[in-house]
Each structure stands twice: as C-alpha cells, then as structure tokens.
Amino acid sequence: MPAYSPFRNTIRNKLMLLLLLATILPIASSMVISYNSTKRSISDETIEKNARLLSLGTTNLLNYVNNINQKSLAVYNSINVPRSLYYILEHNMEDEVFPNDLSDVIANRNLLKDHLYNIYQSVSEFNQVRLHVVKQKVTYILKNDSIKLENDASLTFSGALTKTFIEPSHLGSTFGVVSMSAGTREMVFTLHRPIFRAPSDELMAELAIDVRLNVLKDLTRQLYDDGKEKFMIVDAKKNIVLSSDPDATGRLETASWLPFILSDNRKDAEGGHFAWSDGRFSGHVFYDRAVTPFMDWYLVKLTPDSHLYSAADGIARINVWVAAGFLTVAVAATLLVSLLFTKPLLRLIGYVNQIERGNLNVDIDIRSQDEIGVLARRFRSMMQTINNLILKEYRLELANKTNQLKALQAQVNPHFLYNSLQSVGTVALQHKDQQIYSLITSLGKMMRYSMNTDESVVTLDKELDYLSAYLDLQKQRFDASLEVELDVDPAARTLQVPKMILQPLAENFFKHGFVPAEGQPAWLSVACRLDADRLLIRIEDNGKGMEPEALEALNRSIEAGESPGAGPDGGGIGLANVISRLRLHFHEDASMKLSAREPNGLEIRLEIPLDKEETAHESSDH
Incomplete structure (x- = not known):
C-alpha cells in the first residue's frame, strides 16, 4: 500500500497547485505575447503613420518651394512688353527710343526697382532680394521694405551661374553691401536664378532671394514629437537646411546613418525607413525625398526606441501589476474554496x-x-x-397563429377599403358630385401609393403626385384658409428619391404650425431644384413657427442623427425618419436644416447629394 502523502491527497493543496499553475502560466504567456504583439503593432503603426506624415510634409514643402520658384520666374513675364523687367534688362537699363537721355535711364532703373519690389512683396517670408545686372555691374538689394542701389565694382558675384539652385540655410547677408537696417541676422535659404537673354545663353543678370525659415518650421512642426523625436531637412550635400535643434541648422550633418540614405542604390527611392543603432542614436530612421530640378532635399525623422516603445513598456508594467493582483486573488480564492x-x-x-x-x-x-x-x-x-x-x-x-391571422387581415383590409373607395367615387360621379369624386380619388391615390411595399425608392414625380393628393385633401379640409404653391424643376422630376419624404414634411406644418387667421390664409410652398450634383428641396409656411431654443435643439438632433423628442401625436419622429432614410439611400452628407421665416413661419431645407444615385437604385432592386 502506497504511503500517505498530504500534498497528493488533500483537495486544498491540489486546488492551490492547479489554480496557481492555471493562473501563472496563462498570465505570463499573455504578458509576453501581448508585449511582443504590442511592439509589432506599434512599430507597424508608427511606420505607416510616419510614411503618411513625411509624404504630406514633402508635398507641402514642394508646393511651397515651387511657389517661391514661380515668384522668381516673374522676371520673364511679358518679355516683349516695354517697361517689363525682362525688357529693361534686355536693353541694358536704357530707353529704346532715347538711348542717350540720362533721365530715361534713371526712369527705367526706378521702374526696375518697382518690379523687384513686387517680387519682394509677393511672399511675406522673403527676407531679402538681390538683382545683379551683369553688364551694368549694378546691384539692387531689397530688405525690410527698403531698396539700395550699389555700383561698387569690387563686389564679387559668380558671373558664371548656369542654372537655378537653392543655397542651403545660412546667416542672411547683404552680399557684401553694408546693411541698410539694424537688427539680428536671420537664418535663411537662398534661391539663385540666372536670367538669360532668350533664346541664347547670354547671362544678363543674377537674381537671389533670401527666404526666412519660419514657414518651413510651420510646415514641419506637426511631423514630429518635439523633445522626444528629432527632425531635420538635409540636402544631398549633407547640409542641414532645417533642424528641430536650432543650433544644428546651417551645419553639416555627420551622422553615420546619413550615407545610408544618400547611397547610390537609394537615390531613386521616394522614401523609406530602417532601424539604426550606434553610439549616438538607437531607434528608427524615417525619411522622404523632396526633389526638383533646382533642389534635392531629404526630410528625416529620428524616433528613439525609448519613445517608440514607451506605450508597450507602459502596458507591460500594467500587466505585471494586474498579474500580481490576479495571483493574490487566486491564492486567496484557492484557500477559501478548499475550505x-x-x-x-x-x-x-x-x-x-x-x-x-x-x-x-x-x-x-x-x-x-x-x-x-x-x-x-x-x-x-x-x-x-x-x-x-x-x-x-x-x-x-398560439401567438404565432394569431399574428399570421392579423397579417392576413392587414393584407386584405387595405385592398378592400381601396376598392370600396373606388365604388363610392363611381357613385359620386354618377350623381355629378365632382368634388366628392376628386377627394375620393385623392384619398385612393394615397392608399394605393402607401400600400405598394415593393418600392422603397421612387421618382420625385411619383412623390409629388402623392404630396398633391395629400394637399388636395387638406385644402378641402381648410377651404379658403389654405394656399399651396408647387414649384418644381422639370429636370428634377425623374430623379430617384426614397419613398414618403415630402408628405411628412408637409404634415409637420398641419400638425404643429397651422394657425388659421382671419384675413390672412395659411400658405405652404414646396420648391424642388436641381443644382449641379445636388437636389434642393425647400418647404416654407407662414405658420406659428418655433421658439429659437427649440429650433436650435431640433437642428442639433437632426445633424447628430438622433430622433428628437416625439409628442403624443408622433410629432418629431417624421423629420428624423426622413433624414435617416435619405442618408441611408443616397449619401451620409444629405442634410436637413430648419430655420425661421420672417415675420412668421418655418422653412425646411433638404440637400440631397446625387453622386450615389446608382447605389440607391440597386438598393431598391433588392
């Protein structure tokens, strides 16, 4: 007989061991799996997010730089028109008719200053504009709304500029000319453009535009988490155009990961990412390329692993505390259960x-x-x-059998009533009572339209017929106290709309707004217009309207897709039902807005986008 073992033969110890194993193993496994899965998920999400952000930043940067380039091309505007900037440069600053008249030379120089001033004012970030006229050896410099003319032949200019290019960020200068205004020199980047005599390659002038960096900062401010991530714009020659570290702007980037981005086998890449670890940085490098004929810049974002996986580490810490709590509860529960x-x-x-x-x-x-x-x-x-x-x-x-009988009755009774109305109408016609026959016909139209459950989407023309029948009955009810106006664009009559959207809006007037008054009949107007890709429906009345607070609350409920509070007669449900079906059948951007009319009354305006009309057709077929 085997020896007795308290550990093996007591339920308490067995339950304790079983529950501890069943708790610790799943929790520990879940923590490891959750941590690794979270890291992968965060990494994938960060890669996708940064790719989108840098692509958007590159697009915005290219648009901005191309705009600056377009402003510099203003020198070529109206090249054959006298008094244009190009024309003045082409004629060496002298007037074409009176070349020996010094006053005309001065006038043309003043006109040239005006053209340069227009370029300077075209973009608020322009810090300084310089135009050097090669043959005249004259330099025009605009800064802080001031313009200066220099004839100093000792000024050094390249004189060999062959194509447009952007000089990377540097401290702004006056190109050898004494500054015209006091103040701290700013970091700028410069667009250099040669101006040639068309169609030759003769250089007539050199245009240089200094651009402040503030817009570049604004364009890239949302691309990185300041203080936790590093961001820079660096050109193909390793010059830092802009950096999240202000002290680095204008310097050369010497990081060991930069050659990997600039390497020949990656020159054609639009952007990408890679993991990097060295003594200076450990994390992920994200980059995108902004390239034009005059610029080759890279947007680079450095995300440290500590920042990238901070959320995963936080989740891991939470899991440890949760696991500890679960273990404590498990041990206590094991002891209690065993006893x-x-x-x-x-x-x-x-x-x-x-x-x-x-x-x-x-x-x-x-x-x-x-x-x-x-x-x-x-x-x-x-x-x-x-x-x-x-x-x-x-x-x-038993209830199912009863419901089947009620459903059969509900199917038979409307048809019986409709046929009976037709018989009553025939008798009225035989007795030459045209008014009764007309009213019965209108009521019959409404019943036939509402009984047809095969169609959920109909033409606007059918919907208007149903509304007309309803209004005919209301006009008979109120006699001369009601005037109805229908104004419908013929082109809109064939459009498909959800069934029963007009009558509930008109019924809203008779339920809540109709106030018959002596000397002033009630008035209801229905207008339908086709405006480009939208169907506009406007229903107006001269009823008692709504209080501003109630009207504002109702509009908020409709905009949010909520059903407004319904009264005892069901009022308030009809409006929500109409807009919800419009958004279901056509477009979620379909809108309904209620507004007060002056001096009294209410206006309901529906806007139905028609770009999903075919979808609505398919829905009705099903």
Whole structure:
C-alpha cells in the first residue's frame, strides 16, 4: 500500500497547485505575447503613420518651394512688353527710343526697382532680394521694405551661374553691401536664378532671394514629437537646411546613418525607413525625398526606441501589476474554496442527480453565500425558467397563429377599403358630385401609393403626385384658409428619391404650425431644384413657427442623427425618419436644416447629394 502523502491527497493543496499553475502560466504567456504583439503593432503603426506624415510634409514643402520658384520666374513675364523687367534688362537699363537721355535711364532703373519690389512683396517670408545686372555691374538689394542701389565694382558675384539652385540655410547677408537696417541676422535659404537673354545663353543678370525659415518650421512642426523625436531637412550635400535643434541648422550633418540614405542604390527611392543603432542614436530612421530640378532635399525623422516603445513598456508594467493582483486573488480564492468547497459540493451533486432522473421540481436547499450557494440558487432559478419556457412555447405557438391571422387581415383590409373607395367615387360621379369624386380619388391615390411595399425608392414625380393628393385633401379640409404653391424643376422630376419624404414634411406644418387667421390664409410652398450634383428641396409656411431654443435643439438632433423628442401625436419622429432614410439611400452628407421665416413661419431645407444615385437604385432592386 502506497504511503500517505498530504500534498497528493488533500483537495486544498491540489486546488492551490492547479489554480496557481492555471493562473501563472496563462498570465505570463499573455504578458509576453501581448508585449511582443504590442511592439509589432506599434512599430507597424508608427511606420505607416510616419510614411503618411513625411509624404504630406514633402508635398507641402514642394508646393511651397515651387511657389517661391514661380515668384522668381516673374522676371520673364511679358518679355516683349516695354517697361517689363525682362525688357529693361534686355536693353541694358536704357530707353529704346532715347538711348542717350540720362533721365530715361534713371526712369527705367526706378521702374526696375518697382518690379523687384513686387517680387519682394509677393511672399511675406522673403527676407531679402538681390538683382545683379551683369553688364551694368549694378546691384539692387531689397530688405525690410527698403531698396539700395550699389555700383561698387569690387563686389564679387559668380558671373558664371548656369542654372537655378537653392543655397542651403545660412546667416542672411547683404552680399557684401553694408546693411541698410539694424537688427539680428536671420537664418535663411537662398534661391539663385540666372536670367538669360532668350533664346541664347547670354547671362544678363543674377537674381537671389533670401527666404526666412519660419514657414518651413510651420510646415514641419506637426511631423514630429518635439523633445522626444528629432527632425531635420538635409540636402544631398549633407547640409542641414532645417533642424528641430536650432543650433544644428546651417551645419553639416555627420551622422553615420546619413550615407545610408544618400547611397547610390537609394537615390531613386521616394522614401523609406530602417532601424539604426550606434553610439549616438538607437531607434528608427524615417525619411522622404523632396526633389526638383533646382533642389534635392531629404526630410528625416529620428524616433528613439525609448519613445517608440514607451506605450508597450507602459502596458507591460500594467500587466505585471494586474498579474500580481490576479495571483493574490487566486491564492486567496484557492484557500477559501478548499475550505468551503467539499460539503456543499457533495449536496449539490445529490440534487443534480435528482434532476438528472427527471425531478424538475426538486427543492435545492443550499443557503450558503459562497460560490456553491450562488450556483445552487442559479440551478433553482434555471429549473423554474425551464418550466416556464415549456408553458411559453405553447403560448408562443398560439401567438404565432394569431399574428399570421392579423397579417392576413392587414393584407386584405387595405385592398378592400381601396376598392370600396373606388365604388363610392363611381357613385359620386354618377350623381355629378365632382368634388366628392376628386377627394375620393385623392384619398385612393394615397392608399394605393402607401400600400405598394415593393418600392422603397421612387421618382420625385411619383412623390409629388402623392404630396398633391395629400394637399388636395387638406385644402378641402381648410377651404379658403389654405394656399399651396408647387414649384418644381422639370429636370428634377425623374430623379430617384426614397419613398414618403415630402408628405411628412408637409404634415409637420398641419400638425404643429397651422394657425388659421382671419384675413390672412395659411400658405405652404414646396420648391424642388436641381443644382449641379445636388437636389434642393425647400418647404416654407407662414405658420406659428418655433421658439429659437427649440429650433436650435431640433437642428442639433437632426445633424447628430438622433430622433428628437416625439409628442403624443408622433410629432418629431417624421423629420428624423426622413433624414435617416435619405442618408441611408443616397449619401451620409444629405442634410436637413430648419430655420425661421420672417415675420412668421418655418422653412425646411433638404440637400440631397446625387453622386450615389446608382447605389440607391440597386438598393431598391433588392
């Protein structure tokens, strides 16, 4: 006989070991899997997010730089028109008719200053504009709304500029000319453009435009997390055009990851990312390329691993605390269960055996407040539920038969009423009572239209016929106290719209706004217009309108897609029903707006985008 082992033969110890293993292993595995999965998910999400951000930043940067380039091309505007900037440069600053008249030379120089001033003022970020006329050896410099003319032949200019290019960020200067205004020199980048005599390659002038960096900062401010990530714009020669570190702007970038971006096998890449680790940086490098004929810049973002995986580390810490809490609860629950579990469990097993033998009315007498007691009460409640369900099944079968009979009656009665109305109309016509026949015909149209459940989308023309029948009955009801106007664009009549959208809006007037008054009849106007890709429907009345607060609350409810509070007669539901069906059948941008009319009344304006009309057709077919 094997020796007795307390550890192997006590339920308490077995439960403790089992529950601890069942708790620790899943939680530990879940923590490891969750941490690795979170890291991968964050990494993938960050890569996708940064690709979008840098692509957007590149697009905005290219648009801005191309705009600056276009402003510099203003020198070529109207090249054959006298007094244009190009014309003045082409004629060496002298007037074509009176070349020896010094006053004309001065006049042309003043005119040239005006052209340069227009370029300077075209973009607010322009810090300084310089034009050097090669043959005249004259330099025009504009800065801070001041213009200066220099004839100093000692000024050094390249004189060999062959194409447009952007000089990377540097401290702004006056190109050798004494500054015209006091102040701190700013960091700028410079667009250099040669001006040739068309169609030759003779250089007539050199245009240089200094541009402040503030717009570049604004364009890239949202591309990185300041203080946690590093961002820079660097050109193909490793010059830093802009950096999140202000001290680095204008310097050469010496980081070891930069050659990897600029390497020949990556020159054609629009952008990308890679992991990098060295003594200076460990994390992910994201980059995108902004290239034009006069510029080759790279947008580079450095995201440290500590920032990239901070969320994953936080989740891991939370999981550790949660696991510790779960383990504490598991140990306590194991001890409690091991002490209180055995006796009530055996009693419960006895009751279950009775239920298994078919005694569904057994009285489960376990009144403890622990889990076994809860389980016992649930068993007792379950048996009562089973007995009740047996009775409900018979009642449900009887209710189904009753509902089938009601559905048959609901199908027969409307057709019977419609046919009866036709008979009454025929009798009215035989007695030459045209008014009664007209009213019965209108009522018959409404019944036939509402009974047709095969169509959920109809033409606007059918919807207008239904509305006209409804208004005919209302005009008979109110006689001369009601005037109705219909103004419908013929082109809109064939458009498909959801069924029953006009009548509820008109009915809203008769339920809530109609106030018959002596000397002033009630007035209702319905207008439908086709405006480009939208159907505009406007319903106006001269009723009592709504209080401003109630009107504003109703508009907010409609815009949010919520049903406004309904009154006892169902008012308020119709408007929400109309806009919800419009958004379902056509476009989520379909809108309804209610506004007050002067001096009194209400206007309901519907705007229905038609770009998903075919979708609506398909929905109606199904």
